[in-house]
Amino acid sequence: MSNSISKRKALHEWKLYLFIVPALLLLLTFSYLPAISAIYHSFFRWTGGDSKEFIGLKNFQAALSDSIFWDSFILIAILVASNVVKLVPSIVMAVLIHRLKSDRWQYWYRVGVVLPMIVPGLVTLFIWKFFFDPTHGALNQFLDISGLKTLLVHFDQALHLGGIFSEGVPISWLGEPALIIPSLIIWGFPWIGAVGVLIYLAGLQSIGAEIYEAAELDGANSWQRFRFVEFPLIMTQVRLSLVMLIIATLQGYGLQFLLLGPDGGPGGRGMVPGLWMFNRAFLAGEFGYACALGIFLFAFILGLTVLNNRYVRVEK
């Protein structure tokens, strides 16, 4: 945290503040203005065109009894929980890279982890969509070749799953309601995010050598070193990732939209709040109502952030 300086000193180089004016203007125009517009339009019946009618709180009243909207938070909760678990591979990868003795190998592994970042996220989504293709997708082909498909068929029969996995019938990952949530969880395997790895690596590299020496003197083994030294000292980064992950999961709907369509796929099982907002706005033409849903989502995320800031503190 920077030390506070006197007002006189701060205003001495006032011309420098002009350099941030363009960025501020852009932020106001492209970030704040749309948000303010959304709040404004949430009080209107607005079909997206030029005509709108002020209806007060009716959109919010309708949203309170919208079961599809509130049920979509259940899927969010599942995705948040699974995404928390998906943090683990990135942490493990960062620790493994950090423990490499050779700096050169460390460098190449870092490059190897970061290189996939040049592929746009949308392309990755399309590739995964192809993976999930029932007839030609890599996932089904792998299951067939490895014999795991047979295992799944036995699993289906044993648990009476109703023929989700049947011999001779390609698994429809995105066409079978029961498989939609597993598909959304599987997506992105092996869940090693470049940004996460780099953040954790930076945290690990700031751990002093003397701490490792002390641990070695105490007879700590590899797992104990991780559990008692490394993991606690990168908790700041982990918590930061957690906050970003929760917000991104709550707001995000691009994955579901691309894989499942605007209705959330068969049975609407893939419906998340953001996707329902999109559906109401662009399919039902209820833009004002979608804005009201957005306000609820915003309030929810704000509440979680406040809770996080107040109760989830990092002990330095």
Place this chain on the structure above:
Amino acid sequence: MRDKILNAIGMALLGVCFAVSLVRIAARQFSRDEQGGDHVTIRFAHWQLENGVRSTLDQIAAEYMKLHPGVKVVQLPIPESIYTNWLVTQLVGETAPDLIQIGIGMTDERIARFFLPLDDLASNPNPYNRGTSLEDLPLRATLFDGMESGYVSTLLEYYGVPISGASVRMYYNLELLEQITGAGTPPETYEELVSLAKETQAYAQRKGVPLVPIAGSRYNAPMIMQRLFSSQTQKLVERLNPPGIFGEDLIRRADDYLDGRWSLDSEEVRSGFDLMHEVGQYMQPGFIQLQRDDATLSFVQGRALMISTGSWDATSIRQQASFRIGVSTIPFPSTESRVYGRYLLGELSEAGTNGGVVFGITRGSPQADVAKDFLRFLASQRMNQLWTDESGWIPAVVGIKVTPDVAPFLPVTVGYLPGIYPSIAAGGTFPSLNRLVGINLHRLVGATGDTGAFINAIKPGYRDALIHDLRRNHRTALDISQRSDTQFGGLAWTALAQPNDVKAAARMNAFMQSASMNDRKLYRIRHSLEKAEVQ
């Protein structure tokens, strides 16, 4: 020293980028300012990125530029997914092209504010038809739909000119068809289609090749399924219509459902769902998770024998496929069919198909006269002939000779009206019903699909979804009615203030009929809702 040099390089790079962008913007502004005098540039924008369209429009533009050396015509193809955003930004920012394809993202207000009425264009002969049989006809009479696709009924004026038509057909891999059946003849009836599908499946199993009869997807499958479903409800519609009413009326169908005159258990409706279930078995497993491109890829790579899609995909498919393509109407059940013939009247009529690729002229165009002239040129017989010959799309101008490739896409004028669709309407009139049917479709068409299970799944929510959609339709009709109140004031006051103005009187007269028609609809929906809410 090294740092100084690196920093200097960084600053220099920044400076160079800034200079380049400055020069580019200045050059663009300079070319904009070049207009005036003899040199004019007009731009036209559209969202038709299918193969063949852009190159054909470039050819048409080149022909126009040959005739008018002082005019430059520039094409702006914009992806469909961002068209609305792009269009609104351009219109509001006053940087819109001179001609814009009207359709996506258009509301009445936007059309009224940003586009020029084209009644003068519609009512006068097209000078570019001189020397043809169309030379004395007003422009709208030279178009197969009478320019209805460009008429905005709420504004009572023409705002666009179509240059094409469209239809939906079944495409076949003729070479594969010959291999499977020994003859390359597409099926004519649904029963023949089923027989062919079974033969295809047997062939695939025998040869051990990955081949499905029909390439399906979220986009393609409904084209076949909705048509087949509506075949089973044709007679139902005739039975439901009161004396004096002929044809389909969505509000009436909704009212009939709420009154219990038909239901999801009606035998015609069950038969329709059975048809959908049956045809779904001949598409690739999990097709409802696939998109348009997946199905097209399947077909052009020879992994599917047939695909159903629009005439707008014909050129793209022909260019990508390495085999001969056959095209026919989507086979309809035969009236003689023991199973499906009882409920249907016959093939569907496409006589009322409207034109597409409708272009309008923006009010802010600094050279609206040149833009209008180019639009006349686009809609001329000679250029529309070029359009159909090169793009492979259906022409909009009457009397055009079509190639053998385009001929199968021409509208079929001999046929009956469709019946009800699974969500009553084929389009977006009932979006909640569409959603309900869509998210439960897997129960009907999946490997374990079953008509009974599907009906049981949608029945509980069908009435509520229908009422929700009726409320929405009521709201829309009320909006139109309320907006038309102010419009009426303008029209009536103008007509009464200028009693000798024939055009003003005609507009007011047309308005009254249009408004009354909407009011009747409004009251019928309200009546249905009041009845439903009392029950």
Place this chain on the structure above:
Amino acid sequence: MKTPRGLPFNRPRYQIAAAAALAVGLVAGWSHIKPSGDGAGTKRPTTLEGAWQAAAAFLFNDANNTFNAARLEPSQERERELGKAVTLLNVQPRTVENIAKARRIFETLSSGEDHDEPAIFSDYYLARIYERYETPPEPRKARTYYLKLLEKHAGHPVAEFGASAMVLMALYDNITPEERGRRFAGLEALGASLETSSGRRDYHLNMGNAYIDFEASREKALNHLLAADAETISLWQVESATWISIAELARDEGRDDLAEAYYKRFLSKYRRDNRHYSIERRLGALKNPKNMTADER
């Protein structure tokens, strides 16, 4: 400010160079984005005539602004007030306050001894407000104004346009069939009092279609639709549907000649219509009943 190594940001020459580059960029950018055409969409009207035309073209805010701001003669003030109120109904965003404001203006224009055009229009719009804008609608009050219009201004197109709205209000109410029958009977007399062709046409269309919708009387439905057709129906959707309805009703009533005539009229004028083939079959079956299928009979 402590400058980064190698870059003297606090030297005036660099500050001047940066400011100059920014200024040039802004000028170039502004010249690129500044409007070059006539303005976004339409030009704002400046006269009353232009304002009424803007109102007719859905440009409500522009029209309202002109009505508020135009400099007028005292004799035009009532027209201005009418224009303000008419456009207030749809000025964006639409609010309950604007509708109330419009109503007050209409009430002022309608009261008093003037029976000029603004007064007539005001009565019409008061009826509309009670019919379409109040939540819940107040049909009795709306009816009062519609009847007042017909009583005092028979023959005025605005007054008679209200008659067709009255028909819909009365017949599509949630009432018993017996009550509806009484209302049908009560409204039958209304047609005779209408003097304009458009008024009669819309009245007959609404009555005829209501008889069909409620399956109340085929004969009366037919008579009303024939009467509507005798006036000018210029909208093709209405004309084509009306001709078919007339033909179908005539056929059901055993008036085959009439049915044949209207089937032929439809077929001759509406060649490019999805119903064309079906109507051809109907005509064929009419002439040769043996050709009728069981469903067509």
